[in-house]
Amino acid sequence: MQTLHDTARRGFASDNYSGVHPEVLAALAAANGGHQTAYGADDYTARLQEVVRGHFGEAAEAFPVFNGTGANVLALQSLLPRWGAVIAARTAHINVDEGGAPERVGGMKLLTVETPDGKLTPELIDQEAWGWGDEHRAQPLAVSITQSTELGTLYTADEIRAIADHAHERGMLLHLDGARLSNAAVSLGQPLRAFTTDAGVDILSLGGTKNGAMGAEAVVVLSERAGAGLVYLRKLNMQLASKMRFISAQLIALFEGELWRENAAHANAMAARLRAAVEPLDGVSFAYPTQSNGVFARLPQGVADRVRDAFFFYDWDAAAGEVRWMCTWDTTEDDVDAFAAAVREAVGG
Known part of the structure; x- marks a missing residue:
């Protein structure tokens, strides 16, 4: 069967978006x-x-x-x-x-x-x-x-x-x-x-x-x-x-083994990496502590839409400028770094 989607496209919308291990x-x-x-x-x-x-x-x-x-x-x-x-x-x-x-x-x-x-x-x-x-x-x-x-x-x-x-x-x-x-x-x-x-x-x-x-x-x-x-x-x-x-x-x-733990540990680590990468940016704040594999960030006006052109994610509270970024078992460090760079550019620094 022909592959119908772009396998290179990555996102931070949901841990349901990833494939099967x-x-x-x-x-x-x-x-x-x-x-x-x-x-x-x-x-x-x-x-x-x-x-x-x-x-x-x-x-x-x-x-x-x-x-x-x-x-x-x-x-x-x-x-x-x-x-x-x-x-x-x-x-x-x-x-x-x-x-x-x-x-x-x-x-x-x-x-x-x-x-x-x-x-x-x-x-x-x-x-x-x-x-x-x-x-x-x-x-x-x-x-x-x-x-x-x-x-x-x-x-x-x-x-x-x-x-x-x-x-x-x-x-x-x-x-x-x-x-x-x-x-x-x-x-x-x-x-x-x-x-x-x-x-x-x-x-x-x-x-x-x-x-x-x-x-x-x-x-x-x-x-x-x-x-x-x-x-x-x-x-x-x-x-x-x-x-x-x-x-x-x-x-x-x-x-049965440790796969559940390995997958979850990786997803959590990628969320922590993402938060650390964008935390110093002017105008970026966080609604909640990042304790698992989700990051809830507040962004300056217009930033979310500019970043979403390349990496899809959801608004959590659009009126407050709050978005949700989810990492999953197949999120890579390169994914996180590229996404953080896109946020940095959109913020203006």
Whole structure:
């Protein structure tokens, strides 16, 4: 097949823009050939359970799905009755980037809270954690946090433990959106379970696509309080893959060894390099600390559009001149240096 795109073009718009890591492609090829039982009763999905338990503990159970939205909706559905509601940051992906799927498909109410840095706290949760027993109010029965957050910030393990304890004391369960969980683990210098299972998280969405996979995510159940009905909900929500071995094989390739960590470490390092390169420029400032693989910068008027001619990226808050630059597993030092040079030229120095 003819290549239809310019393979030399690079950008900083999203870690979804990158291709598939060669080791993941090799894993797909290795899983191909012959026949394997469909719908998850295959050798690769069985092996994935072992891999996931190695990271998250012996009670962990993985449900591979196609995408992150599906993982989040399924995870939250399994925590809630029909009258349930989820407390989340206003900037959470489930609130601003999933087309209303949690509410329209999942049938749940989102109760969102303004945060200064994308992170919930027990005090912020309490703004919406009320009204239990009031038949006129959707019942707050789950909290959802994101690690790393949509603003590139991180929760510490102690912060997540405080949220988990606070939620559990009030009869709520804790979901963690881990689309960039690997980036967070690398930045924190901790194993995955340190700020998930060991911190009291009940269920999480495990990301693979942003870290080198082709389209592979999973819902991972961590506690016996979570995951009710997932075996049925996955099919109901059109997230049950018939050829599941090809999703599982990708997640095995990432998480069985150190590839997940290597890819995330590289992406984080490239984001740090980019921030360091543009930080001295006049008129450039930063909205949030760069703690994972995203840089949120504020640029002088007109700079973003001039740079975007060569390197595509998104406005985050156009009115404030705020943009988001994302690095990924295949971002190179040359990419970063060329981009920083383009910003420098556009700024005028």
